[in-house]
Amino acid sequence: MNARDAGAGSAPPRDPLSRLEELARALRCLPGVGPKAAQRMALHLLQHDRDGAQRLAQALVDATRTVRHCERCNTFTEATLCALCQSNKRDATQLCVVETPADLLMVEQTQAYSGLYFVLMGRLSPLDGIGPKEIRLERLLQRASDGVVREVILATNFTNEGEATAHYLGELLAARELRVTRLARGVPVGGELEYVDAGTLAQALRERRNMGSEP
Amino acid sequence: MNARDAGAGSAPPRDPLSRLEELARALRCLPGVGPKAAQRMALHLLQHDRDGAQRLAQALVDATRTVRHCERCNTFTEATLCALCQSNKRDATQLCVVETPADLLMVEQTQAYSGLYFVLMGRLSPLDGIGPKEIRLERLLQRASDGVVREVILATNFTNEGEATAHYLGELLAARELRVTRLARGVPVGGELEYVDAGTLAQALRERRNMGSEP
Numbered sequence: 086m087n088a089r090d091a092g093a094g095s096a097p098p099r100d101p102l103s104r105l106e107e108l109a110r111a112l113r114c115l116p117g118v119g120p121k122a123a124q125r126m127a128l129h130l131l132q133h134d135r136d137g138a139q140r141l142a143q144a145l146v147d148a149t150r151t152v153r154h155c156e157r158c159n160t161f162t163e164a165t166l167c168a169l170c171q172s173n174k175r176d177a178t179q180l181c182v183v184e185t186p187a188d189l190l191m192v193e194q195t196q197a198y199s200g201l202y203f204v205l206m207g208r209l210s211p212l213d214g215i216g217p218k219e220i221r222l223e224r225l226l227q228r229a230s231d232g233v234v235r236e237v238i239l240a241t242n243f244t245n246e247g248e249a250t251a252h253y254l255g256e257l258l259a260a261r262e263l264r265v266t267r268l269a270r271g272v273p274v275g276g277e278l279e280y281v282d283a284g285t286l287a288q289a290l291r292e293r294r295n296m297g298s299e300p
Numbered sequence: 301m302n303a304r305d306a307g308a309g310s311a312p313p314r315d316p317l318s319r320l321e322e323l324a325r326a327l328r329c330l331p332g333v334g335p336k337a338a339q340r341m342a343l344h345l346l347q348h349d350r351d352g353a354q355r356l357a358q359a360l361v362d363a364t365r366t367v368r369h370c371e372r373c374n375t376f377t378e379a380t381l382c383a384l385c386q387s388n389k390r391d392a393t394q395l396c397v398v399e400t401p402a403d404l405l406m407v408e409q410t411q412a413y414s415g416l417y418f419v420l421m422g423r424l425s426p427l428d429g430i431g432p433k434e435i436r437l438e439r440l441l442q443r444a445s446d447g448v449v450r451e452v453i454l455a456t457n458f459t460n461e462g463e464a465t466a467h468y469l470g471e472l473l474a475a476r477e478l479r480v481t482r483l484a485r486g487v488p489v490g491g492e493l494e495y496v497d498a499g500t501l502a503q504a505l506r507e508r509r510n511m512g513s514e515p
Binding site: 112127138 | 319325326329330331337339341342343344345346347349350353354355357360361362367378400402405
């Protein structure tokens with residue numbers, strides 16, 4: 086039996102499931118989604134949630150069209166300046182430097198910080214050819230030298246690359262009469278010494294704090 | 301500083317990151333994607349792969365518009381009949397019954413089957429209100445009674461619901477002078493007895509096979 090006998094209509098004969106395969110392939114642009122998960126997602130959407138698939142398509146188009154970088158702090162926004170940079174409720178004397186917008190959101194979730202941010206959109210990584218120019222550190226230096234910022238809090242990751250970035254930035258910024266601080270390292274809240282890695286514990290020992298009033 | 305001073309242009313002030321949040325919310329229609337993973341995916345797409353996001357949007361639109369069910373076997377296709385049902389290279393005397401298109405693809409991957417398929421698009425699940433009508437078993441009975449099919453291979457899952465579905469179908473089909481078979485149960489290829497669960501091992505004992513020539 087061929088396509089014509091089967092009444093397949095005017096559509097040219099195609100590979101079986103080809104649009105489905107295209108969808109599965111396209112889903113692999115998502116981080117952490119391999120071929121098996123992509124196929125499962127594609128089948129799930131077609132079988133159970135075509136409305137969700139349409140909404141997702143629209144959200145992807147809307148976001149890629151409208152989301153850009155804040156001209157002041159570099160995070161994602163739809164306006165020229167992000168809502169945080171526009172707010173007059175934030176303490177403009179503090180500037181927290183993070184690697185990514187996700188890190189910014191994490192710091193905001195703590196509700197323990199009311200200053201402004203600068204998002205590097207990366208980190209120094211000489212092995213990958215990412216130097217000070219690639220993450221445009223001169224923009225951060227300019228931002229930190231606006232005369233209002235008094236303290237720069239370096240909140241890059243505690244990975245090798247994040248630490249190197251913080252070290253490099255620390256030296257550059259300290260030369261400009263700014264207070265430069267780094268997030269504290271140590272045992273996590275709720276952490277049990279037995280299960281904390283030795284490196285973290287060593288750091289917590291070295292940077293131990295006085296209890297009660299300072300001597 | 302308010303939005304106008306900041307030169308935010310004519311766009312009305314919006315929630316921070318709102319299109320981004322909409323995208324993250326929309327990504328949660330994907331199976332196995334929680335709020336944290338959805339946010340990570342949204343940020344990744346905007347930061348590193350806007351082209352991929354556009355392609356994904358297009359693939360979603362294309363697939364939801366064009367993919368429908370094969371009129372004969374119920375699997376996903378873009379034509380009236382799927383490529384397998386259209387093929388004249390398949391053995392039309394064998395009909396393999398599976399729960400989902402993903403199961404069909406798995407059986408095809410074995411390259412050990414050259415017959416046709418019928419996809420239930422579900423399983424009997426009385427507790428969820430899914431009975432013989434909901435998965436339209438009468439369509440399968442009609443399909444299996446075309447006079448060409450000689451053997452129906454029940455390849456539903458070996459879960460409680462899949463087994464119940466196979467049992468129910470087996471009784472219905474056996475009354476129609478069809479050979480009805482079920483996939484073999486037993487120790488998986490490469491399986492070590494020490495790590496096989498007791499239920500599987502018991503089944504493999506009960507359904508043990510003669511080695512060499514039958515007596």
